[in-house]
Amino acid sequence: MNIVNLSKIAWKAILLNKARTVLTMLGIIIGVAAVIAMLAIGEGSKESIKKNISSMGANMINIRPGAGMMPGGVRDMSSMQTLKLTDYEALKSATLLKAVSPLVNGSGQAIAGSNNWATSIYGVSPEYLTIREWGLEKGTAFTNEDVKKIAKVVVIGKTVEENLFAAGEDPLGKTIRFNSTPFTVIGVLKEKGENTFGQDQDDIIIAPYTAVQKRILAQNYLQSIVASAISEDQATEAVKEVTGILEKTHKIPENEENDFNVFSQQELISTFSSTSEMLTILLVAIASISLIVGGIGIMNIMYVSVKERTREIGLRMAIGATESSILFQFLIESLLISISGGILGVLLGLAATFIVSSVIGWPVSVTVFSIVISFLVCTFTGIFFGYYPAKKGAALDPIEALRYE
Amino acid sequence: MDKAIIEINNLHRNFKMGEEIVHALRGVSLKIMRGDFVTIMGASGSGKSTLLNILGCLDKASSGDYFIDGINVSELSKRELAGIRNQKIGFIFQSYNLLARTSALENVELPLLYNPDISAIERRERAITALKRVGLESRMKHIPSQLSGGQQQRVAIARSLVNNPVILLADEATGNLDTRTSYGVMEIFQELNDNGITIGFVTHEPDIARFSKRTIILKDGLITQDGIVQDRLIAKNELAALPVIN
Ligand SMILES: Nc1ncnc2c1ncn2[C@@H]1O[C@H](COP(=O)(O)OP(=O)(O)O)[C@@H](O)[C@H]1O
Ligand SMILES: [Mg+2]
Numbered sequence: 043m044n045i046v047n048l049s050k051i052a053w054k055a056i057l058l059n060k061a062r063t064v065l066t067m068l069g070i071i072i073g074v075a076a077v078i079a080m081l082a083i084g085e086g087s088k089e090s091i092k093k094n095i096s097s098m099g100a101n102m103i104n105i106r107p108g109a110g111m112m113p114g115g116v117r118d119m120s121s122m123q124t125l126k127l128t129d130y131e132a133l134k135s136a137t138l139l140k141a142v143s144p145l146v147n148g149s150g151q152a153i154a155g156s157n158n159w160a161t162s163i164y165g166v167s168p169e170y171l172t173i174r175e176w177g178l179e180k181g182t183a184f185t186n187e188d189v190k191k192i193a194k195v196v197v198i199g200k201t202v203e204e205n206l207f208a209a210g211e212d213p214l215g216k217t218i219r220f221n222s223t224p225f226t227v228i229g230v231l232k233e234k235g236e237n238t239f240g241q242d243q244d245d246i247i248i249a250p251y252t253a254v255q256k257r258i259l260a261q262n263y264l265q266s267i268v269a270s271a272i273s274e275d276q277a278t279e280a281v282k283e284v285t286g287i288l289e290k291t292h293k294i295p296e297n298e299e300n301d302f303n304v305f306s307q308q309e310l311i312s313t314f315s316s317t318s319e320m321l322t323i324l325l326v327a328i329a330s331i332s333l334i335v336g337g338i339g340i341m342n343i344m345y346v347s348v349k350e351r352t353r354e355i356g357l358r359m360a361i362g363a364t365e366s367s368i369l370f371q372f373l374i375e376s377l378l379i380s381i382s383g384g385i386l387g388v389l390l391g392l393a394a395t396f397i398v399s400s401v402i403g404w405p406v407s408v409t410v411f412s413i414v415i416s417f418l419v420c421t422f423t424g425i426f427f428g429y430y431p432a433k434k435g436a437a438l439d440p441i442e443a444l445r446y447e
Numbered sequence: 448m449d450k451a452i453i454e455i456n457n458l459h460r461n462f463k464m465g466e467e468i469v470h471a472l473r474g475v476s477l478k479i480m481r482g483d484f485v486t487i488m489g490a491s492g493s494g495k496s497t498l499l500n501i502l503g504c505l506d507k508a509s510s511g512d513y514f515i516d517g518i519n520v521s522e523l524s525k526r527e528l529a530g531i532r533n534q535k536i537g538f539i540f541q542s543y544n545l546l547a548r549t550s551a552l553e554n555v556e557l558p559l560l561y562n563p564d565i566s567a568i569e570r571r572e573r574a575i576t577a578l579k580r581v582g583l584e585s586r587m588k589h590i591p592s593q594l595s596g597g598q599q600q601r602v603a604i605a606r607s608l609v610n611n612p613v614i615l616l617a618d619e620a621t622g623n624l625d626t627r628t629s630y631g632v633m634e635i636f637q638e639l640n641d642n643g644i645t646i647g648f649v650t651h652e653p654d655i656a657r658f659s660k661r662t663i664i665l666k667d668g669l670i671t672q673d674g675i676v677q678d679r680l681i682a683k684n685e686l687a688a689l690p691v692i693n
Contacts, residue, residue, distance in 0.1 A: 044563040051560060058548050357544040360505055361558040361606070362533020364526050440505050444544065 045374075048367060052374040055347075066343040067383035069336025070423065074387025074416045075394055076329035078408065082395040084322025086406035091314045095307055100274050101140070102173055102307045103281055105129070105267040105288070123263035124292070124301040130267055132291045138280035141169035142269040144251050148259050150221035152247060154206035154213075161202055163220050163247040165254025166268075171197075173270040181214045181229030189250040194257065196220075197229035199244035218247075223257045225249060277306040330419075336383065337423040344376050344431035355435050356443025369436035376428025377421065384420030388413055451514070452613050452645050453479040453502060458511035460497050460668075471497040472508070473668040479614070479647060484640045486648045486656040489665035495649045496618055498665065502647060503536050503616045504528045516613045533561050537607025539617035543599045545591040545606075551578060552587040555605045562610065577605040581635055597628035604635060614645045621655055627689055633658040634682035658682055 056063050107122035130144040146165040151158060164170070171183055184195050198206075198213065207213045213227045225247075234243040255261060271280035284304050294300050348355070355368055363371075392408060399406040460472040471494045479485055487495050500506040501513065504520060507528075513520040516535055523531065532538070545554045555574040559565045565573075578584055581601040591599050600620060607615050617636075621629035629652075637658060640646055648659055656662050657680045664672040 044560075047560040047563070054549070054553075353544060354546060357540075357546075358557075358561075359529065360503070360532060360538045360540075360544075362529050362561040362610075364529040364561075366526075367529075367561060441500055444505075444540065 045370070048370050049374050049378075051371050052378055055351075055371075055375055056378055059347075062343065063379055066339050066379055067336075067386065069332065069339040070380055070383030070420060071336075071387040071390055073329060073333030073336045074384050074420060075391035076332055077326055077416055077419075078388055078391025078412055079394040079398065080325035080329050081322065081412035082391070082406040082408045083398060083404060084318060084325060085409055085412070086399070086404065088315050088318045088322070089407050090405035091318060092311050095311050095314065100307055101270040101272075101277055103139070103269045103271055103277065103284060104305055104307075104310075105133075105269070105284060106303045106305075107263075107266070107301065108303055122301070123261075125264040125267060126262070127264065129288055129291055129302075130264065132287050133267060133269060133284060136269075136280070136283050136287055138272055138276050138283045139269045140272045141172045142267065143167040143170040143173055144264045145170070145266045145268055146251055146254050146259055146261065147265055148221075148254065150258070152202060152206060152218050152220050154216060154218040157206045159202060159205040161199075161245050161247060163196075163249055163254055163258060165249055165251035165259075167251060170248065170268065173268050176234070177232045179230045179232045181227070183229055184250050189252050192252040192256055193250055194223065194225045194253050195228045195249065196225040197231060197248045198227055199231045199246040199248075200233040201242055201244040202247055203230050220247060221258055225253075271306070274308075277308055281306050281309075333419060333423065337380070337427040340376050340379055340424065341427035341431060343379075344372060344428050345434070347375070348372060348431045348435040351435075352438065352443045352446040355438050356440050356446065359438070359440035360444060365436040368438075369432045372432035372435050373425065373428050376432070377424035380420045380424030380428075381417070384417055387420075388416055391416075450481045451478045452481050452483075452516060453477070453647070454512075454514045455502075455508075456512040458498075458501065458513065459509045460494075460501060460506070461509045471668055472501075474511070475665075475668070475670055477663065477670065477673075479645060481613075481645055482640070482643055484636070484646045484648070484658075484660040485663060486650055486659040486661070487663050487665060488649075488651060488653070488656055491651065493665040494668040495651075495665055497668075499616055499618050499647065499649050502614075503538050504531045505538075529561075533558060534610060535613045537610065537612035537615040539600070539603050539607050539615065539620045541619040541622040543591070543596075543603045543623075545599055545602055547592070548590055550588050550590055551583060551594065551602045551605075554591070554602055555609050557606060558610045573609050574605070577609040578602070580608060580639070581605045595628070596624055597631055600624065600628075600632055601635060604632070604639075608639070608644075614647055615639070616647045618649045619651070620648065621650065621652070627686070629655060630682050630686045630689065634686060637682050654680075 105125065107124040127144060130142060133139065133142045143166045147162055149160070149162040152161050167189060168183055168185055178197065181197070183197055184193060188195055196218065203213050206218060207216070213230060216227050217224050218227060231244065236242055269284065271277040281304050285300070288302050289300060292301060358368060395406050395408055398404050455475060455477050458472050458475040459470070462469040462471055475498060487498060489495050497506070501508050508521065515531065518531065520528070520531065546557070552574050555577050556570050559570040559573065575584070575587065578587055581604050583598060583601055583605065586594060586598060594602065621632055624632060633655060636646055636648065650656055657676060657678060659676055660679065661675055662672070663670055
């Protein structure tokens, strides 16, 4: 038996039945294209979420009030008043943290001259900009001195600048009022655009937390504390350290739930990734069904093909084909159909992916893995669904096959 | 004519048909020498095809010995039988059995595709040589539907020759052809035989049998006559003598 020759025979049979072969392939083509496109869309959204979350600062650690909450939880965490400035002070001693900042925020109206803009104000320490990896476009950031003096100075985001000041007007040194408290603009943040969740990251005002606490919110608790680990690898350890420190300052008994919640950016990523992964699995499962339908199509056609070519099989046996030659001939034929279908399917899937990304604008990412897996599945489909028809052909008795009308 | 290409001893072949057992061959013994041209004759159902199928290693005897080219066939596995069919036997059928939509050349190459020792180049050369031997060198690219019945049967003969078999076995090879075309085919068989090729030929037409050298007559699965053809015809002369039709 000679695989090269048998492949030639199988290839010839396919060429003699082009139209039927293409129709048979259609199921496989659509199935593979769907799998490729679904995986590309799933992977693309996962990557863009990852990128966006880590663009908020890859080492970032969030400390929120409330018990056992993961991001996306439904309880209103801001209403809890368990985080205090003492916690912030305690965390300054953490060895695995590079920077810590308290965070208090509120929303309201910002006014400059006759311009009026609804936005939010964040009360933070100067380290906040380091933690978020935000840079300044112009001006300066406030200092620890400003925090101590409860200075009414702000750094504003691009959107706020555009809405409060005329084009070309220099906002530095100007006074804006937030909920009627006057602040002096000392800096403008670099433009960052929207995040994954569609929020405008430039629609923000940053001020010393002391000023926001006292002048605007009149509250002594914190909405959250943000910190950054000394490195990405240390993030998990840093979360543990922070938890340990806060358990001490909060005097939480051994077997009681904490009244605060610490999570790293990595955890946030994995939470969102696992959601999008589940969605991907669902999409791929649906796409796989069409691949199975395609495989059944191949089996169907191969049965017809074996039946139709009964005399041919008899002749081949009469001139020296062994049972395994016949088996392999038909198996190779179904493999060629399924693999060619797979190749066309990959191409169609790539085209569909390209259209999705360029026309609809969804983030996509084609992985080598998805192409490899498609090929493996096609090969398996060809063998699995081609085997029984091929076996049936190989088991024919040559004399009866030659007599078949 | 010294060496026995085929030797069978007391061959039986029984078919089970439900409750009944059909005795298609009931103790056939036969020797075919190298260079022989044997026709096997007999009424329909006498066991001609059954015998030829066993000789061609497509079927196995229920009992009895069979040697081809010195090899004891009854001891061979299915795979080895396929090898014998591929290397030692050339089969020709009543209905040609050419692959449709496949050129004459590719049809003739077919047996060599199952022989891994033969390269693509040699395959092509040998197929061309075989087609030349049957006078079809100008029809190599034609597909069966573009060829007459006689031409198709000649392609089939070329296919049976291509592996240099020790014997050609033909079952009613002229059964589908008119007299003139049949004689044309017999002319080829005579030419091949003159060049030393051994032929076993099944027919129920007495005039076709007269082109061979020896006739065996089967009746109910037994040989009743086995003799040299006395008044042998030469196909070339008979063809020339046929009335010309326009
Ligand atoms: N596969 C088979 N199953 C049952 N009976 C068979 C089979 N093949 C042949 N026979 C029987 O064997 C006998 C000889 O058949 P066959 O060799 O085909 O005759 P011939 O070719 O001389 O016309 C017939 O009676 C036929 O019915
Ligand atoms: Mg017969």
